[in-house]
Amino acid sequence: xxxxxxxxxxxxxxxxxxxxxxxxxxxxxxxxxxxxxxxxxxxxxxxxxxxxxxxxxxxxxxxxxxxxxxxxxxxxxxxxxxxxxxxxxxxxxxxxxxxxxxxxxxxxxxxxxxxxxxxxxxxxxxxxxxxxxxxxxxxxxxxxxxxxxxxxxxxxxxxxxxxxxxxxxxxxxxxxxxxxxxxxxxxxxxxxxxxxxxxxxxxxxxxxxxxxxxxxxxxxxxxxxxxxxxxxxxxxxxxxxxxxxxxxxxxxxxxxxxxxxxxxxxxxxxxxxxxxxxxxxxxxxxxxxxxxxxxxxxxxxxxxxxxxxxxxxxxxxxxxxxxxxxxxxxxxxxxxxxxxxxxxxxxxxxxxxxxxxxxxxxxxxxxxxxxxxxxxxxxxxxxxxxxxxxxxxxxxxxxx
Numbered sequence: 001x002x003x004x005x006x007x008x009x010x011x012x013x014x015x016x017x018x019x020x021x022x023x024x025x026x027x028x029x030x031x032x033x034x035x036x037x038x039x040x041x042x043x044x045x046x047x048x049x050x051x052x053x054x055x056x057x058x059x060x061x062x063x064x065x066x067x068x069x070x071x072x073x074x075x076x077x078x079x080x081x082x083x084x085x086x087x088x089x090x091x092x093x094x095x096x097x098x099x100x101x102x103x104x105x106x107x108x109x110x111x112x113x114x115x116x117x118x119x120x121x122x123x124x125x126x127x128x129x130x131x132x133x134x135x136x137x138x139x140x141x142x143x144x145x146x147x148x149x150x151x152x153x154x155x156x157x158x159x160x161x162x163x164x165x166x167x168x169x170x171x172x173x174x175x176x177x178x179x180x181x182x183x184x185x186x187x188x189x190x191x192x193x194x195x196x197x198x199x200x201x202x203x204x205x206x207x208x209x210x211x212x213x214x215x216x217x218x219x220x221x222x223x224x225x226x227x228x229x230x231x232x233x234x235x236x237x238x239x240x241x242x243x244x245x246x247x248x249x250x251x252x253x254x255x256x257x258x259x260x261x262x263x264x265x266x267x268x269x270x271x272x273x274x275x276x277x278x279x280x281x282x283x284x285x286x287x288x289x290x291x292x293x294x295x296x297x298x299x300x301x302x303x304x305x306x307x308x309x310x311x312x313x314x315x316x317x318x319x320x321x322x323x324x325x326x327x328x329x330x331x332x333x334x335x336x337x338x339x340x341x342x343x344x345x346x347x348x349x350x351x352x353x354x355x356x357x358x359x360x361x362x363x364x365x366x367x368x369x370x371x372x373x374x375x376x377x378x379x380x381x382x383x384x385x386x387x388x389x390x391x392x393x394x395x396x397x398x399x400x
Contacts, residue, residue, distance in 0.1 A: 002033055002176065003176050003180030004172075005033030008035045008083075009036050009037070009082060009083045009084075011026055011037065012040075012084065012089075012093075012109070013040045013053070013088070014044055014086065014089060015041055015042070015044045015045075015046055015047060016088045016090050016122050016123065017047060017122075018088040019044050021087070021088070021168055022053075026053060026056050026057055028172045029085075029172060029175065035058045035059075036057040036058045037059045037062065037077065038059070038061045039063070039077065039106045040053065040062075040106075041063070042063065043090070045063065050063065065104070065105045074102070074108035075112045078108075078110075078111075078113030078114075081109075081113050082115055082179060083175060083179055084113050085117075085119075086106070086110075087118075087148075087165065088120055088122035091127050091130070091133050093106070094119065094121060095133070097110050097111075097140065097145075099136075117144075118145075118171075118174050118175055119145060119147055120166055121137070122164065123150075123163050124155055124159065124161075124163050125161030146174060146178055150164055150165060152164065169238070169241075170241045173220065173224065173241045176224045177224045180224045180225055184226045185225075187226070187227045187228070188227065188228045188229075188230075188266050189222045189230070191219045191231050191271060192270050192274075193210075193219070194272055195212075195234060196254055196272065197250060198275050198277070198282075198301075199279065201284075208275070210234075210323075212234065212237055213359065214383065214384070216231070216237055217381045217384040218388070220243070220381065221385055221388055222267075222269075222388060223243050230265070232245075232246045232258055233246070234248055234272065250275075251278065251301040252302075254272065255302060255304040259304055267395075268319065269319045270318070270320050272321075273321075278299060278301050280298060280299040281297065303339070306338065306339050306340070309341050312340070315399070317394055318341050318343075319341065320336070320339055320345070321344065321347060322344055322346045324348060325349060326350075328346050329364060331346075332364070342394060343366065343394070345387060347361065347363050348362070351377075354377060359380060360377050360378060360379055360380065361380050361383045362376055365390055373390065
């Protein structure tokens with residue numbers, strides 16, 4: 001389950017042009033299973049309709065301290081909330097919150113809650129960079145408020161610069177981090193993703209159908225649980241918030257990137273589909289069709305995961321993947337032993353809805369300690385949670 005599932009989230013929306021993005025934030029929160037209570041300022045209703053939020057959210061929109069039958073709506077909202085999320089947060093809202101001024105339902109709710117608070121500033125660059133705004137944000141951060149930094153991009157009126165509201169997926173990820181288990185806080189995690197590409201000539205490659213979705217889901221989940229994450233990837237996908245991405249292409253490039261970092265991390269998750277073979281003598285130019293079919297001689301790539309497993313330091317956890325089409329479990333068991341892994345994720349990529357390119361997956365986790373866990377067909381982010389739960393359990397045992 002998502003860390004948002006079943007959680008009560010007050011979604012505050014203030015009066016800025018970026019308020020339209022809060023509609024998508026609301027939809028994503030509800031889709032993740034959250035109970036969303038929208039609170040709009042009077043300024044927000046000039047940019048977006050209250051009816052839209054009432055239709056998408058879990059409760060009708062609230063806009064005033066005085067319209068509710070409850071004489072103290074802000075107190076109830078603040079006490080019942082698991083999280084208060086403000087997107088967008090204007091300079092006015094930030095200033096009022098920092099100064100403790102409750103001029104409307106939203107600021108009163110912010111002052112009446114002890115739940116985690118996430119604010120997502122959005123404003124023109126000149127306002128964002130103003131010392132007063134930055135001082136207010138610094139004060140809120142010291143009080144424990146989570147600030148989702150705005151992006152750099154196109155602003156209202158056609159200007160370019162810092163102050164653009166963060167994308168909805170970034171905002172929702174921040175909410176997940178605020179509510180999710182922090183059982184990987186202080187842990188360094190390295191994840192690989194995608195399929196390596198081995199050149200035949202200057203244009204053509206041998207590769208596989210790996211989309212990188214499972215690796216990116218693992219990186220996103222690890223970051224949401226507090227880990228410092230490095231993602232070594234062969235695919236061009238939007239990186240999870242807070243994750244450092246190292247782009248590579250070939251198996252040799254991935255080996256160099258992984259081996260050079262593996263000794264310094266606590267957990268290695270090799271989700272990438274690494275090529276077993278590569279052309280022995282790739283051409284440095286494009287081979288022409290009228291030259292005839294080239295003779296393609298393949299040689300095995302170096303299985304550097306074996307080296308990682310053999311030389312791992314005490315307490316380090318290494319997770320491998322076994323993408324198979326037959327003899328799935330026994331093939332994974334052999335790899336688990338031969339590569340000296342702590343866990344391996346057996347994946348029948350021929351099964352409907354599982355494996356490469358899908359948003360879902362069905363796997364079996366096998367541990368060197370005899371652990372076995374079947375995971376039915378579920379979203380790849382949910383698969384990532386199960387895998388990292390198993391990693392956390394092993395780390396806890398090793399430090400007990």
